[in-house]
Amino acid sequence: VDVIEDANGITLYADLPGVPKDHLHIQVEADTLTLEGEIVLTVPEGMDATHAEVSLPRYKRVFTLSKELDADQVAAEFNQGVLKLRIPKAAHLQPRRVEIQVA
Numbered sequence: 001v002d003v004i005e006d007a008n009g010i011t012l013y014a015d016l017p018g019v020p021k022d023h024l025h026i027q028v029e030a031d032t033l034t035l036e037g038e039i040v041l042t043v044p045e046g047m048d049a050t051h052a053e054v055s056l057p058r059y060k061r062v063f064t065l066s067k068e069l070d071a072d073q074v075a076a077e078f079n080q081g082v083l084k085l086r087i088p089k090a091a092h093l094q095p096r097r098v099e100i101q102v103a
Contacts, residue, residue, distance in 0.1 A: 001061060008089055009086065010087050012083075012087070013084055014085075016037045016081055018041055019037035019040070024078060026076055028071045031064055032063070033062070033064075033065055034062050036060045039057045069088070069089060069090065075087075
């Protein structure tokens with residue numbers, strides 16, 4: 001899992017090889033983010049797997065979210081086994097530009 005922070009929030013990238021979308025679960029509860037996934041490896045009929053790089057069929061990671069993040073605005077994308085989560089900072093904590101008025 002890689003976590004990248006910028007001025008507007010954080011982006012989390014999780015590599016989940018072998019986990020299909022319907023076996024991936026994301027939950028935010030209070031200040032806790034939980035990612036769970038179950039690997040589904042299909043072996044062609046008539047063949048047996050003699051070696052597998054993955055020894056545990058389940059992923060689970062739990063993160064404590066900062067109070068400055070807006071957990072209600074989590075956005076998730078899942079593509080080619082990579083999960084991307086974007087969690088913005090709360091609106092009142094985001095940088096904003098102040099316009100200067102001429103008097």
